[in-house]
Amino acid sequence: MLRPFVLHRPRTAEEACALLARLGEDAAPYAGGTELLLLMKLGLLRPRHLVDVKRVAGFDDIADGVRLSIGAGVTHRTVERSAAVQARCPLMASVARHVGNVRVRNVGTVGGNLAFADPHSDLATLFLALDASVELVSPRGRRELTLAEFVRGPWETARAADELLTSVRLTPWPASTAAAFVKFGVHERPTLGIAVALRLDGSGTGRARVVDARIAIGCVNPCPARAPGAEARLSGVALAELEDVAGEAAALAAASADTADDLYGSADYKREMVAVFVRRALRAAAARARGVAPVAGFPHTIVA
Template sequence: MRLPPFTLHRPRELGELLELLARYGDDAAVYMGGTELLLIMKLGFAEPGHLVDAKSIPELGELHVSADRLAIGAGVTHRRIERHHDVQRALPVLVDLERRIANVRVRNAGTLGGNLCFAEPHSDPATLLTALDAEVELAGPAGRRRLAVADFILGALSTALDPGEVLTHVHVPVPGPDTLVGYERIVFTERPAATVAVVRGPAGARVVVGALGPRPMRVPHAEMRLVEDDIDAAVEATSSAVADTDTEPGADYRAHLAGVLLRRAWSAATANALSVPGAAAPTKQG
């Protein structure tokens, strides 16, 4: 399979990139790792006349880890996150997730930002980052803005990026020691069949189910039950939420799986917490 013809642009600065996007409009696509973009182009699902390579813009290649947040430039590959010691210390669950994405070749080339922009419904990071209340930073003709990942991914292969806008950074809050974070996935073919992320901290809880709908789905009922430390009820609420939205054959199994994954993510989260001195311990385990 060949790629349709296009012109490759390699801006050195963000301003230049935005100018190119403005100039070519719908005929341009931002190109990072290319692991998703080039594939859909080969398959004939997209045919942009201009690819704007954002990898050489220094700002987009930065990865900062501070006490309370990760700032991950849009050009940062899965590999760099996976092998970054500070990220490992700050948010091991993200490193663990990154390590399992696709295969080593995709992780070497693909970026976290690109993954979010592609909005593939089976994306692992989208599920976890939604649960972590992560934000994306966007730059466009109207300036910069920030959006919660939950508001950024609108549906299957659909994001809130405006015309001419580019994702520059992913900002991930680093959970404090009093917060539990867990992530589980189950894979039957190449992409995950179901994913679940759970976060439980002083401010509340997040339960997010991925791969079972067009976009990661928060489950508020399960979150409420988790706040009450009732994991059994949270599992049930998660399964019900999936059963309510999934109308395809086999929905009951997927609903059940989502519950199983939540329970496993929760036990992993609590197990991790128990192994970290001073971290929160659950009052009741499922």
């Protein structure tokens, strides 16, 4: 049951931040409400004021410049359908297409997803792999943080109470990048999400080599984490040999995972799953680099 609250509908970020600063602990930013209203109904959060950010100017913009900038108020559905996102970062559009269900995608926002910092966020895992950063605004001005700086732990971010997330920004990797996001789940939220991006040199499919690799592991760690040992192992590997090295890199990624027992499974199970799914994600990325559609036939698995 929802307790009564006052809904504020500011038109500018400055107005919204001033409200948050003035109302302090009694207020919370409110976007799609898919997380916030659930917690309020359960009585786990009891803000007496909600500051609706959906009408804040610029929050629903997607800006396509040197960097691609996605406003905090942009819904997953808009990301999925955006021509700019599809052209500059197709993996982002594809990941958005598989967030939750269509009801969540229609109202849930990119900013709400990241600010909530659920360890099961697909977006945080994807953006970590893509070296994205977030912009925050407060009465003290604007600042930009990398995803790793912003997400500090389960449901914990570097955001101050009077700060709003305005956008997430990234420089799309070159077209020669091979990328994949593989997620597995039997519950409402994913059990595991793996993002892989491999920057290949331009010497053609047959002779291409990995010049830079990113692997981010989501869901099983306290917050999404890169796998630097596995990334280093992939550097310099020829695309034609990726299949041989994928198992070794996956084992390194699994060894780096900080897993714990919970309702999604035991720590050991999750570590094993990381090994299996990093291998699958690398295979999917390698298949794409060769112009082949990746295999997506595993139960409860999505290859984005």
